[in-house]
Amino acid sequence: MELLRNAVRPYAWGSRTAIADLLGRPVPTPHPEAELWMGAHPGDPSKLVRPDGSEESLLDLLDADPAHHLGEVCTDRWGSRLPFLLKVLAANEPLSLQAHPSAEQAAEGFEREERAGIPRNAPNRNYPDPTAKPELVCALTEFHALAGFREAHRTVRLLGELDVPTLRPHTALLAAQPDADGLRALFTTWITLPEHYLRGLLPELLDACVRHVREHGEFALECRTVLELGEAYPNDAGVLASLLLNRLVLQPGEAIYLPAGNLHAYLQGTGVEILANSDNILRCGLTPKHVDVPELLRVLDFTCGDMRVHKGxxxxxxxxxxxxxxxxxxxxxxxxxxxxxxxxxxxxxxxxxxxxxxxxxxxxxxxxxxxxxxxxxxxxxxxxxxxxxxxxxxxxxxxxxxxxxxxxxxxx
Structure with a gap:
């Protein structure tokens, strides 16, 4: 039973107050603080603080004596690796739209990229490790997220309410097949649109969202989200993709579980996140980082419906x-x-x-x-x-x- 000293990750989308307030430090902080990591991730392992004030890396301790620290059940399954990472996540701006692979997809993708000789820290690497990355986030404050594909009939109604002329053929495509296959076809169309086409389409969409919000329409929250994302990420196909996802507002104590293939983005709020100790991310948009569309389509689960909110x-x-x-x-x-x-x-x-x-x-x-x-x-x-x-x-x-x-x- 020993205290931990944990790393704070300063990503640009983080908060200048949430993590500092939790840790009892002055606010606001000079730079955004996005995540507090607790665990044995190689990138920033926690340190065990001894009674004499000395510190030792948890990662090193697990390597030296996994049986003592992890126990027989855990070491039989995971070896000397702590299988989870605990975080406090504080989002002041949206994170990238992303999904994570299953264990089988991760193992296959990792081996494929190893054979291709892609360095594990390369910006175009999809699978830096061979493990799955399911995750669960539990709200500490009101927490906003996009997660999972909305029921297709409701998305058809949303697109019909917006009635963007350029999108009418796309709406008809989903209306003719309002299921997972129809969503896959529409999503694939949108995510592969050339940038010059998006430059013409997205302003029309944003104008339609402004009208819908002013009219207090049924999908005002979804439209506000599109407007916010469109301002932050102009000409990004992820803005279009956000129209297909469930828009969630979690209250403190409520949680969502994100299995393999679930397309999601955290938008704003502070929560406790627990996830498998992996770095495998397939990005879709809302980011300047690498987006591998064919690999993303291999991983995504297009099952649609309401996203379950866990109350515990x-x-x-x-x-x-x-x-x-x-x-x-x-x-x-x-x-x-x-x-x-x-x-x-x-x-x-x-x-x-x-x-x-x-x-x-x-x-x-x-x-x-x-x-x-x-x-x-x-x-x-x-x-x-x-x-x-x-x-x-x-x-x-x-x-x-x-x-x-x-x-x-x-x-x-």
């Missing part, structure tokens, strides 16, 4: 678990309030990271034949629990009994 499964009063099929991770949350400040026992046969997002906690671990070990965890702090550590008893220490902690563990 409530267990034992103040414990909420977000169940997903991902074998790499499992996310849960514990909330304490003045009405329920009961201590919660946290045990596992695998590795865990605890992140305090509200109030402060006291963690108590009892190893047989030894004095109890105690650690206080304040807001923004996180702790590493190795598989061989004893169970931890967590309880709030704030006078009003209010606290919140997120718990990341390997999947089951």
């Amino acid at each position: 499964e409530s267990l034992d009063g103040n414990l909420t678990v977000y169940q997903t099929p991902a074998e790499e991770f499992r996310l849960s949350r514990v909330d304490w309030s003045p009405a329920n400040s009961t201590a919660v026992r946290l045990d596992s046969d695998g590795p865990q990271i605890l992140l305090c997002t509200k109030g402060a906690l006291r963690l108590t671990a009892q190893r047989p034949g030894a004095e109890p070990a105690e650690l206080e965890l304040g807001k923004g702090q996180s702790v590493w629990l190795a598989a061989s550590d004893p169970a931890v008893l967590a309880s709030p220490v704030c006078p009003d009994g209010t606290a919140q902690v997120f718990r990341a563990a390997a999947g089951t």
